[in-house]
Amino acid sequence: MAPIPPGIRLLVSFDRDQWYRALTFVLTFLLYTSFHLSRKPISIVKSELHKNCSPLSELSTLASSSGSQEPSLPSRQTDMDCSWKPFDKGNYKQLLGAMDYSFLCAYAIGMYLSGIIGERLPIRLYLTVGMLTSGLFTCLFGLGYIYNIHSLGFYITVQVANGLVQTTGWPSVVTCIGNWFGKGRRGLIMGLWNSHTSVGNILGSLIAGYWVSSNWGLSFIVPGLIIAVMGVICFLFLIEHPNDLKSISAQKSSPGKSMQVQTKHWNGVNGHTEVYLQYKDNKAKAYYYYEDRIGYQSRKSYDTELLLPRDSVCVPVQPVVVVKNESEPSAISFMGALQIPGVIEFSLCLLFAKLVSYTFLFWLPLYITKAAHLDAKKAGDLSTLFDVGGIVGGIFAGVISDKLGKRATTCAVMLLLAAPTLYGFSMISQFGIGPTIGMLLVCGGLVNGPYSLITTAVSADLGTHKSLKGNAKALSTVTAIIDGTGSVGAALGPLLAGLLSAGGWDRVFYMLMTADFLALLLLLRLVTKELVSTKSHPISAVELKEH
Template identity: 25%
Template sequence: MHQRKRVLVFLVTFFSYALFHASRKTLSGVKASLMADWTHNNSMNEPYVYEAFIPTVAEAETFLGLLDALFMAAYAVSLFYWGWLGDRLNPRNVIVFGMVGSATALVSFGSLPKWLHFYSAPYYLLTYIIFGLLQACGWPNEVAIMGNWFGGDNRGFVMGLWAACQPVGNIMGSLLIALVLPLGYEYTFAFNSSLMVLGALIVALTIEESPRRESYQQIDDNETPSEAVDMRTDGTPIGMLEALLLPNVIPYCLCNTCLKFVNYAFFFWLPFYLTGKYGWTERDANTLSIWYDIG
């Protein structure tokens, strides 16, 4: 039973975090369509009765870059908070809240302006910052749950396998965008938001934060109640400064930062540049871009 639970935890956390990545891939995959809508530079010659939100392509590209930068800034800052909160609350519930909140922010950013013909720079900036803040709850709390269930000598191997959820999520996001984009870019945001809500429901109903919590709810035949409670007793969570000063934390952070420079350049802009440079459709660009994540 315990082994089956571990497999379930692995799969649910794997695909729930893959959905986090798939949802943040949405803007990356529809930048050309979004920019065409903002500037009224539409290859389908769709009639517009509203003034262009952004007058030039260059300004639209700059605004998209600003959105990416603000998303990452909000994401980076809030990682500290969500990790701290997950240590003090049930990390599963934090993940569920973040997934539902991310879904709400994503559809508010990408779908509602198109449906309501409401284009506002402050609105776009605010909703995407909120999206970044909520997206950050996933990684520290998913890792915390995995750490609770998978300890011992094989943790490195298991976590190495589990970390593939990030490129898998990117692949899922790109393929879903290619599938839904013919309906309109706004539906890619709505579809990914719906998947996030579904994923949150699955997380809430299927997994526990740790095996210790299960042993408290269903005491084993060879275990006394006091022993079950003792298994759930953990040390006091350390503070942010203490965590930062742990051996090798800062060097690892700096190394990962350098890798992220390259990774997120491709993550945010590869489909857009393939469309602009080679004239490919966004569907083809998104489909081809998955090879970076496969590699």
């Protein structure tokens, strides 16, 4: 007999639950990757919506002066032709900032409602509808190029609608991953899983950058189609909770053919409908089954064998044990979620941390274009290094917080190091591409590390706080509150960047450093509590039960 290949041995070493857990991990990773993939194109296309037209103007002036001795004035028409109306005016930074603000403000407002709605609807259907509509509005933005639309109102309306429907993503995927993964190495697992943010940004930058110079409409249409296709995959394969598989197991499990089955229904107590079954096999042993909401649960009763008649008479079995009512837990209220210790502090901290991260997300390619004098495609490709650093930073933050058992302290240290690093980036980026690459990696790790940790492991810790008594229904609401508050900062950051950049990019970096220090101050109470405590568990964390 031939030996079994090592790859097959590895595959069969995992049980069914581990395979389903792996499927949920990979699927939710890809689903939210597509969300960020569809958000990134706007930052790449900005430098194409308003180009630096001075070289074209100079060439036009030289050409006209060589053919005529009369002095020629710089052509205003050339400036308007090389940019996309209405972003061809001097206030283009404010207009681009307004587009960012419209998306992020709608996202922040919708996020508070999304978590509450998501807990009351099937997550799979809720997420599918959100992804399909996100794909629709992303494509609509790109159609503005194809149909030559120059209305600012059109683009802002599409951005607002897209911001609202994209709020369906984060609470849904975090709830799914929280349902499937328990306490073990949560920081590491969620640090790896949360790299979907950076992976989506990298893919979005590369896809948008491929078409940005030739047809920027496709920079939106292709990501829109991708997220719509992923929405269909979500509908076909996403399993919200391990308990959802019990119905499949119950349908497959049936008594043996050698047993004679007789049933009689009786209305039980406390809302339970119990089905009394008597099975008589060749050994004359008696069995009974009873049905609960969660699924079919079987027991063998050999003690009642002598009490049951030998012929086929169906007798109701009187259980001597108390059956616990496994009723569906009720969803937590908004104010109830705010009362969980640590939710307010981490939410406000994320506000400033996400302000910094999203300012880089929306404005970094344009800054590289102006500072390093690169075209839109090269600037977009270079900006992906910030997200590469973010992947490493998120994983590093998760591993360190797992080992130390101190989530707030880990975030605080990284925030403390991020502020001077931002100042160094603003100085070094003017000395060429080489130093810029190194600083982009470092800044990405320090900026996105705390952001990643708070939105994943910390949210899961707080969503399973001991005061909730195991109610997993709170996870979506807590996640939405934390990420929704952070989205307020995500809306303010790009808007302030658009206003401050008119007076120079130095002001933007001072704003980012101030935000980092404020985020650090908001965690000081929790950091002090962690350092004083002798326990090694994360703040406000309890063990998430395996479902």
